[in-house]
Amino acid sequence: MAAALVSADGTILVQDRIATPAGGADEVFAALAVLVEKVRGEARPIAVGIGSAGPLDAVHGLISPVNIPGWRNFPLVERVRDLVGVPVTLGVDGHCFALGEFWTGAGxxxxxxxxxxxxxxxxxxxxxxxxxxxxxxxxxxxxxxxxxxxxxxxxxxxxxxxxxxxxxxxxxxxxxxxxxxxxxxxxxxxxxxxxxxxxxxxxxxxxxxxxxxxxxxxxxxxxxxxxxxxxxxxxxxxxxxxxxxxxxxxxxxxxxxxxxxxxxxxxAQLDNAGLLGAAHQAWASIS
CATH class of the missing domain: 3.30.420.40 (ATPase, nucleotide binding domain)
Structure with a gap:
């Protein structure tokens, strides 16, 4: 799992990643919450974009990534919104990759x-x-x-x-x-x-x-x-x-x-296209 602070022009200010832990839904989210808090530090984000493996239900903010067995119809958007307190968008990781390369990469x-x-x-x-x-x-x-x-x-x-x-x-x-x-x-x-x-x-x-x-x-x-x-x-x-x-x-x-x-x-030109695409979603949602 990766997280970053990204400016409006696509500059990554801070980023970090951790291995996704084995375990239940709450254990996995607890690790993500620690990562988010570490990356944002004293900063005050104004929106959050999430890219996740699918399938997902973007309307209800639910994800069921095949590679994370603990998350099935997990309300990730709601949980992240409660954690950070700002608007949250959700997209498929492949979409975020494409958006990232479109924004600042090969496309x-x-x-x-x-x-x-x-x-x-x-x-x-x-x-x-x-x-x-x-x-x-x-x-x-x-x-x-x-x-x-x-x-x-x-x-x-x-x-x-x-x-x-x-x-x-x-x-x-x-x-x-x-x-x-x-x-x-x-x-x-x-x-x-x-x-x-x-x-x-x-x-x-x-x-x-x-x-x-x-x-x-x-x-x-x-x-x-x-x-x-x-x-x-x-x-x-x-x-x-x-x-x-x-x-x-x-x-x-x-x-x-x-x-x-x-x-x-x-x-591809970027090592972090997915992060940038998720951020692009977030900026687009509030612009």
């Missing part, structure tokens, strides 16, 4: 962009004409669950052949190991990326499969909302050319309609 010169976070899962967000595309429930643009192969592998969401089943770090590692790469070893996506950079054919094939799925999701989104800029971040994106070269090649192959042939796919 700052674009009016419309798709932001993608490739990590243990695949999340995303869209900024459309300078505004986040939220959808009726606040969960729009979840590119990780765009189906790119209806006969594909089962996804944790219950569907089949989602982008995430091919492009997330753990899924790429699992696929490579099934094909004989470092079988039985306790490895992760960073090791896979290092081996791919060294030319390991099985590691390269896993990244190519993931890149093809990502590109298919990107094109499906681009032809739907008519965008030209895609920013990719998250832990897996640190693989660099091992990921971006095949993604760009597959995008070029799949983007055939005239209005998406000039798609610009670039790496």
């Amino acid at each position: 700052r010169d674009a009016d419309t962009l798709l932001g993608i976070v490739v990590s243990t899962g695949v999340g995303g967000g869209i900024v459309l004409n300078g505004r986040p595309l939220l959808g009726q429930s606040g969960n729009a643009a979840h590119i990780g669950h765009v189906v790119v192969d209806q006969n594909g592998e089962a996804c944790a969401c219950g569907s089949f052949g989602c982008v995430e089943t091919y492009a997330s770090g753990p899924r790429m590692v699992a696929r490579a190991q099934r094909n004989g790469w470092r079988a039985g070893e306790p490895v992760d996506a960073a090791v896979l990326a290092a081996d791919a950079a060294d030319g390991d054919e099985l590691a390269l094939a896993a990244f190519d499969d993931g890149a093809q799925a990502l590109a298919a999701g990107i094109i499906a989104t681009a032809v739907t909302v008519d965008l030209t800029t895609v920013v990719i971040g998250g832990g897996v994106s640190k693989a660099g050319p091992v990921l971006f070269d095949p993604v760009q090649a597959w995008v070029k192959r799949l983007a055939q309609l005239p209005f998406v042939t000039e798609l610009n796919v670039v790496p």
Whole structure:
């Protein structure tokens, strides 16, 4: 969990982070409250923005992040409002990533962009004409669950052949190991990326499969909302050319309609885009 004080121009004044504790809802929130108090110190914030893994209920301020079992329909907005005493906004973490990169990062010169976070899962967000595309429930643009192969592998969401089943770090590692790469070893996506950079054919094939799925999701989104800029971040994106070269090649192959042939796919520039996007939400809510 991360927190920051952010000025109106996107400057981070103070920031800190802690590991999310195991335990029940109140234990997790108590740790967050300590972090918030530490970061704000003597400052007097005028609004708070929250970015959370989903699914979430933005209308009622409830979150049920898959990676925090203790929080199910947890009233985070109400609890933070009670703690800080100022207006609170809530958004999906992928939306906040996209907003952060739009505000001060790789997408700052674009009016419309798709932001993608490739990590243990695949999340995303869209900024459309300078505004986040939220959808009726606040969960729009979840590119990780765009189906790119209806006969594909089962996804944790219950569907089949989602982008995430091919492009997330753990899924790429699992696929490579099934094909004989470092079988039985306790490895992760960073090791896979290092081996791919060294030319390991099985590691390269896993990244190519993931890149093809990502590109298919990107094109499906681009032809739907008519965008030209895609920013990719998250832990897996640190693989660099091992990921971006095949993604760009597959995008070029799949983007055939005239209005998406000039798609610009670039790496994220910020280490803290999610924090900045959450802050952008907060500033927008009071401006």
